[in-house]
Amino acid sequence: MSFALNQILNSQWAMTEEALRLMLSVVERHADIDALEKIRGDRLNNSEKAFIRGGVGVIPVRGPLFKRANLMTEHCGATSYETVLRDFHQMLASDQVRSIVLDIDSPGGEANGCSELADHIFGARGQKPIAAYVGGTGASAAYWIASACDRVYGSDSSIIGSIGVQSALQSEKNQNEIRFVSSQSPNKNRDPSTEDGAREVQAVIDGLAEVFISKVARNRGINRDMVLGKFGQGSVFIGSEAQKRGLIDEVSTLENVISNYGAQKMTTDNITAEFIAANHPAIAEHFIRIGAAGENDRFKAEKTRVERIRTLAEGQVSGEFLQSLVESEVSVQDAAIEILMESKKNPKAPWQAIRKDHDRSLSGLDVPPSQSTGLDVVASEQDAAIELARKLGLTGGTHK
The missing domain is CATH 3.90.226.10 (2-enoyl-CoA Hydratase; Chain A, domain 1)
Structure with missing residues (x-):
């Protein structure tokens, strides 16, 4: 056979x-x-x-x-x-x-x-x-x-x-x-x-x-x-x-x-990450670089946000309140308003101390110190916060 x-x-x-x-x-x-x-x-x-x-x-x-x-x-x-x-x-x-x-x-x-x-x-x-x-x-x-x-x-x-x-x-x-x-x-x-x-x-x-x-x-x-x-x-x-x-x-x-x-x-249903990586490695590498750059930009932006909020909150609110602002991911402009509103609720802080601390933070930004006392400070704090935010480059206009 x-x-x-x-x-x-x-x-x-x-x-x-x-x-x-x-x-x-x-x-x-x-x-x-x-x-x-x-x-x-x-x-x-x-x-x-x-x-x-x-x-x-x-x-x-x-x-x-x-x-x-x-x-x-x-x-x-x-x-x-x-x-x-x-x-x-x-x-x-x-x-x-x-x-x-x-x-x-x-x-x-x-x-x-x-x-x-x-x-x-x-x-x-x-x-x-x-x-x-x-x-x-x-x-x-x-x-x-x-x-x-x-x-x-x-x-x-x-x-x-x-x-x-x-x-x-x-x-x-x-x-x-x-x-x-x-x-x-x-x-x-x-x-x-x-x-x-x-x-x-x-x-x-x-x-x-x-x-x-x-x-x-x-x-x-x-x-x-x-x-x-x-x-x-x-x-x-x-x-x-x-x-x-x-x-x-x-x-x-x-x-x-x-x-x-x-x-x-x-x-688009066929174009998955796996498909791109297997069939178009150069494109996949490009996307990876873009993703890494975007992630780095987000990290830098978050770091800047936290640093500015800490600067605004120094001597104004408690550490717990500051931490809550950081974790809540609010903008710096909104955080400035929250900080000022929280500071006026604090009965232990005299108005003079609030004025001095706030004027000190504003003086470094070429903002004229406040000449008011007492309740006038409270009335002007929100405008001062907006002005501070503007100086920090967080808004393009003035508060009306």
């Missing part, structure tokens, strides 16, 4: 029966692995297939799907998950790409690696609009991938669904082979043609299918029972029927999808 055929027969596949049989027939016709490996090496550097149209990154997902690039992906029209993933992240990082469309025409493929790719796509939602378009077949693993996108489109003749997993195995009975299995591992490599062996294989297949179903439910925003009840339990549906059942969002054409997604502009 060739290496390629052995790999197919010992893997689990999320793909249609017809496609699996076709893939088997192709490999059986090419059993010369040495020649195939040489061809594979020559074409390895041409694995990336994505392209950009009008700001839309288009990633082809065609033919049988494999976890890694191999003979089938190089020469038989197949696609590898690693190639799609690499192209997908390049599109996410590119400033030329506003949105991403997966152009799907695939019967499905290897279960191994499909879930990881779909999770990467699902996790990138919100960074850029992501859509899947099924132009021919979007079955099994191909639909698994499509469901991870924000929206799924299909042509009116597209074939969509086939949610499930299968495996093609051969009996290991060989009269010329003697095989020993460790006593601690009686379930290792059971013959699938036996009842116990079939039970082991079925458990693996069912487990993978359960992952498939739960991920499709998450991706489409529905519950598991709805997937089982409406998505066909392995059946496929044509475009409009697939839309009615909720497998796709809209029947359209690839050109319309590319045109619509190319016309989309980035909305």
Whole structure:
């Protein structure tokens, strides 16, 4: 048995029966692995297939799907998950790409690696609009991938669904082979043609299918029972029927999808700090500098406010009252009025002392000392406070 055929027969596949049989027939016709490996090496550097149209990154997902690039992906029209993933992240990082469309025409493929790719796509939602378009077949693993996108489109003749997993195995009975299995591992490599062996294989297949179903439910925003009840339990549906059942969002054409997604502009909801930091680091650094400068200006302004209030309050009010003014974040002009009003409520302070303290603070600002006594001081204190605030540069005019 060739290496390629052995790999197919010992893997689990999320793909249609017809496609699996076709893939088997192709490999059986090419059993010369040495020649195939040489061809594979020559074409390895041409694995990336994505392209950009009008700001839309288009990633082809065609033919049988494999976890890694191999003979089938190089020469038989197949696609590898690693190639799609690499192209997908390049599109996410590119400033030329506003949105991403997966152009799907695939019967499905290897279960191994499909879930990881779909999770990467699902996790990138919100960074850029992501859509899947099924132009021919979007079955099994191909639909698994499509469901991870924000929206799924299909042509009116597209074939969509086939949610499930299968495996093609051969009996290991060989009269010329003697095989020993460790006593601690009686379930290792059971013959699938036996009842116990079939039970082991079925458990693996069912487990993978359960992952498939739960991920499709998450991706489409529905519950598991709805997937089982409406998505066909392995059946496929044509475009409009697939839309009615909720497998796709809209029947359209690839050109319309590319045109619509190319016309989309980035909305403010998409422009988050994380998006700017990841896609426009220079702009992010600029915003950081502006923010730091603004924070420094606010600190300086607050320091000046507190210093001026302390100057006005010196010898006029208690320390507790001063602290309450500072913490209340009132302006210096309002604080001056509050300080004067509080000082006249203090019966222990004689009017002469109030006048002297206030005149002393005003004399440093070239304000003529008050010549009044007694109640005249109280009558003029508010005007003096406003004048003091003006001298401190807190107001542009005089108090009327």
